[in-house]
Amino acid sequence: MAQAQNISNAHPSGDSQRHLSVSTSPTAAFQSPLSSFGGALARRGVPKQLKPFNTQDIKILLLENVNQSGKDILTAQGYQVEALKTSLPEDQLIEKIRRLTQYRDVHVIGIRSKTKLNEKVLKEAKNLLVIGCFCIGTNQVNLEYAARHGIAVFNSPFANSRSVAELVIAEIITLARQLGDRSNEMHRGAWNKVSSKCWEIRGKTLGIVGYGHIGSQLSVLAEAMGMNVIYYDVVSLMALGTARQVPTLTSLLNQADFVTLHVPELPETKNMISAAQLAEMKDGSYLINASRGTVVDIPALINAMRSGKIAGAALDVFPTEPRANGDYFNNSLNGWDEDLRSLNNIILTPHIGGSTEEAQRAIGIEVGDALVRYINQGVTIGSVNMPEVNLRSLTSEESDYARVIFIHQNVPGVLRRVNEILGEHNVDKQISDSRGDCAYLMADVSNVQTSDLRDILENLEALSSRILTRVLY
């Protein structure tokens, strides 16, 4: 392991035990700078490997069976990676964070949709630099708290959207033909050949609620199978193919034979489909939810299915989901799980919308790369809670340069003070941006010695607006 020097990445906690030690002798190679910078880099030489710390000091906790592709990218950097197959409930996660690091806390946590990184958990992870959500949704993380504490959050915004869209296509036909019920009957030994209330999907209307990455992809697939597509979204969006945006949710519910939900978990989408909305749906129509469990009022759906108003449903997500695989889908989970199980023509799946080899591998690479770029270079492109900031990489010819990162409160006068500090040196390039209350400044300074770096770090740390300071070189 390289000899650590005494300069630290200073964390808002201010606790000296929470600092990263830094080293001038990096031991592992930095990977793949952003491709959009390829031209400039080719002209300017080989990108410099910024390694201000012993990479072995970076401690990463991965939960929820993150794909091997992501683990490989992180371990190739020399980081210490501990990977768990399951999620952990709040108390066990806090305990794990404490135990994992003994004296210094975890720097990176990687999760999927299940693990809740709320304020209570994040407060415990005092040296946390960055969170990787190896999925689309980020509702499980307190993004605002993270930003206020200089913790960047990354996700994979569309690598599993095709997988979800394909699952929904499969469910539309499965519901229309009552395939689940026929298959279950055959498994029990019963031959039940029926055509009553079994339909082709050709010519039927699909109503998509939320026309984002998944909804719009689904729109194209559904039209290719002869469906008419309408959609409702809070923003006005370009229709693909011959799909048509409708002005209200009610209008969509009144017209659609199949309603499928692709909205994020938000206060506005909680119980978005409840008794009143189910009543607006066509008699004998179908409901599909592969978004978040909170979007559908499930007891209301159970009533609507019992009455025959809704002819079938597919649910991939639930308000409470178990933290691991096992015999958990009973009333102790949500209270109504066994009522759901007793209904006809309902497809129940354990949140597998994005669970394909292709999606998981792509997500592992995308989020793994984003974490490495952030840890090693400070680049925030793709962050969901911080301003997106990039700076052309330093090259190997630029040996006495350092990259200064100053995350600070977005208040007047900070840039002047920062530039008074950096102005003592040659600032080669600098960029700054803000998002809400959080601002992110990145500057490359040249002709700097180790003692200069120490001064820069200490002076920036003394500014009252500082959230987190890092010096990379």
Ligand SMILES: NC(=O)C1=CN([C@@H]2O[C@H](COP(=O)(O)OP(=O)(O)OC[C@H]3O[C@@H](n4cnc5c(N)ncnc54)[C@H](O)[C@@H]3O)[C@@H](O)[C@H]2O)C=CC1
């Ligand atoms: N079942 C699974 O395994 C998976 C579930 N998901 C869930 O699907 C959700 C959607 O994913 P994407 O399409 O990638 O998201 P996206 O962000 O690309 O699209 C969401 C769309 O919903 C719209 N929207 C937001 N609030 C709305 C409201 N109140 N009414 C109508 N429209 C509203 C937005 O304007 C946006 O167009 C994710 O947030 C995630 O929760 C995502 C991936 C896998």
Ligand SMILES: O=C(O)C(=O)COP(=O)(O)O
């Ligand atoms: O990507 C998402 O938001 C999903 O819901 C998929 O979550 P998962 O990675 O399967 O826990």
